[in-house]
Amino acid sequence: MTTAPQRDEEGFAPIRDYAAIGDGRTVALVGLDGAIDWLCLPHLHSPSVFAALLDPERGGRFTLAPAVPFEAERRYVPGTNVLETTFRTAKGVVRVTDALSLPDPSLGALREVARRVEGLAGAVPLAWRVEPRFGYGANGARLARRDGVAVAAAGRDAVAVSAWEAGEPELGADAVSGGFEARDGDRALLLLGAAHQEPLVFSGRDAAEARLDGTIASWRRWTETREYDGPWKDDVLRSGLALKLLVYAPSGAIAAAPTTSLPETIGGERNWDYRFAWIRDSVFTLEALTDLGCSAEATAFFWWLLHASQLTHPRIQVLYGLDGSPEAEERELPLAGYRGSQPVRIGNGAADQRQLDIYGDLFQTVFLYVERGFELDSDTGGRLAQIADHLCDIWREPDRGLWEVRSEPVHFTQSKMMCFVALDRVCRLAERGLVDDGRARWAPQARAVQEFVETRCWNEEKGCYTRAAGSDELDASLLLGSLLEYCRPDSPRMLGTIEAIRRELGKGPLLLRYSGEDGLHGEEGAFLACSFWLVEALARAGRLDEAAETMEELLGHANDVGLYAEELETSTGEFLGNFPQGLTHLGLVSAAAAFERAEAAA
C-alpha cells in the first residue's frame, strides 16, 4: 500500500512508520520517508550517531528521499532484513534498498550502511543529507574531505560518506549533503562507513555493491534453513528475522529492543533503555530459537546466559549488558525525547531490583535446554544447585515483579509462581542427575511456595489468581503460570484466571498489563506480548478456535513490514514503547508454535 509519510511539526514520525535493518552488531531504524533516524555505533548498546528518533533537532539523521512530493511503499526483500522502499512521485518512480552490510573477509569499514538507489520510471530528483551527531547528539563532528571522501570524526568515532552516481557530496558546517536525478535504469549508491578506535576504511563501489548483494544472499540462506512449518509461517519467519536482528552476534545475547526511551505513554516518564538482555526473556528466546531450528544461536544464547549470571552468582541479576557485563547504571540525556517524552534514559535502574520470577525463567530455560537435547556439564549443575539454595533463602521476600514496578515491593503472585517453577524444575533436573542433588531442601520449599500461591494469591470471590498476595487487582503476567507450567493449562483455577484477565484487562484481543499502582505517573497502552501469551494460554487449554481468532486479530496490528513495538495505544492503534520489541516477537513465535503443538495433540 502506498502512503504519504507523516511527520509532526517537530519532525517526529509515528513509531509504526519505522523498519529495522541490522548486521548482528547494531540496528538502524529507517522511516517510511527514507530517513535513518536511529543508529548506534559500533554496537547496539553504544552511543548513537543518529538519534533524530528522540530529538530531531540535536539527534542527527541520514535522509534520502525524492525532492518532490512523494508517496512510499516498502517491504523487506523476501527472507531478509534488507529494506526496499519504493517512492512514487509525479516525475517517476525510484527504489531505495537499505541494509547494514554483513561483514565479509574483505577489508571494509567496521560497520557499513549501504543505500542503493534504482530509477524505475521517469526522472526523479533526490536529495540526501547525513547529519552525524556522535555521543547521543553531545559530540559535534569535525567534517573534512580526505582524498575526495567526506569524513566526520569525533573522538573515538568517525564516519565516511561515499556517493557513486548520487551527486557530489557537499560539506556543510555540520552535515554532508548531495542531490541527483535518478532516471529509469540508473543505479546509484550511498555508503556510510564507520570506524571506532581505528582509521576509516574507504570502500570501493564494487566491493560495497558485492557486500550488499552478499548480505541479501546471506539473510536468504538463514531464512531458508529455518525449520518452522506451522501456522502463520510468514509472520513467524518475519518475527524470527526481527529477533535475529536483536541477537548481538559477538556474545549471543538478545537485546530486548534496539532503542531507548521510546515512551510507553506519549509525553510521559515511562521511557526505558532496552538495549540489554533480560533473563526474563530467556525461556521464550530459547524456545523460539529451537522452534525455528536455530541450534547455533540457541547454544550461544544459553551459554551467554550462564556466563553472564556467573558474575553475580548465586544471585541472578534482572538484566545484563549484551557483552555480559552486570553494569547498567541509569542516567538521563539532554535530548527532547520522542514527542516530548522526558526523560531520555540510558542504562537501566531495574538491574538492581529484586525480581524473584527470573529464577523460574532461568531454571525453566535450563530444563528446556536439556529437554531439547542439549547437554549440561557437571560444573554448571553444581552452580545451578547453589542458585536453587539461594532462592530457598529469598523467596519469602517481597519483590518488584516482572513489570519492574517502581513502587514498594510486594508479594507478586507471578513471582511466587515462578519460584515454584524454579524449585520444581531443579528437582526434576536433580532426578536426572544433571544438578547436584538438593531435593531434600528444595522439594519442601517448592510445596511451601505453592501453598502460599494457592492460599494467599487466590481470590475466591473473583475466581482467579490476583496480582499480589491479598490484593484484588489483576495481572496479565499470570498467564505465564500456564505457559511456563506452574499448573496445568486447563486447570479450573487457570481457566478462571484467563477469563478474569480477559474481562478486566482486555480490550478485544489486546490486554493491559495490570490494574493498580506501579509508582509511575500516566496511563499506558495495551502490552502486546500479553496478547500473544493469551493466544498461547488459550491454545494450551485446548480452546483452539478462540486462540486462532485472537491470533488473527493480533497479526493485523503489525506494521506494514510485520514488526511490533512493545505496546499499542488502543484507541488510535499507534505503537508505543521501544521498537521493534523482542518480547512481542518472542510471544508471537511461541504462541504459533504452541498452537501447532496443541492442534497436533487435539
Added chain:
Amino acid sequence: MNVAGALVGGVVGTLVLTSGLRAASELGLTRIDLPFLLGTALTQNRVRAKAVGYALHFAFGLLFALAYWVVFRVLDESGWLLGAALGLLHGVFAATALVNVLLPLVHPRMANPLTAAGRSPLLEPPGFLMLNYGRATPAVTLAGHVAYGAVVGGFVSLAS
C-alpha cells in the same frame, strides 16, 4: 653495553607504547591503530591484519631498539633520560615523515592524493602529524615514543 638489554627494552617499550596508544584510544583521544595500519599493508582480512600488525609492530620495536643501542654505543652513554630524548626524536619522525609521508607511499591500501576508492578499499590517510586520527594524536604519539625510548634506555643502562 649489552645488546640483550636493548632487545628486552625493545619488547617492553613496544608493549608500553602499544598499551599507551590503546588506552588513549579508549579515552577517545585518538583513532590511531598502528597494528591495523601495519597489518593491512599485508592482508585485506581485517582480523588477520590486526594480528599480523601486532607482530610487525613488535618487530619494528626491536629494530628501533637496536638502532637506539647503536646510538648509545656511539655516544658511549645510555640511560632512561637519553632514551627518552631519542624517543622524542623518534616520535617526531614517526608523526611527520614515517606514518604521514612514508607509510602512504609504501602501503598498498592507503589513500593518497593520487588514489580514489574505486575497485579496492583504501585506508583513511593519517594526514599532517596524523591529525586525521584525532587532534590529540601527535601528543599521544610523542608521549608513547618518549616512554618507549625511556624504557629502552633504562634497560640498556641496567644491562651495562
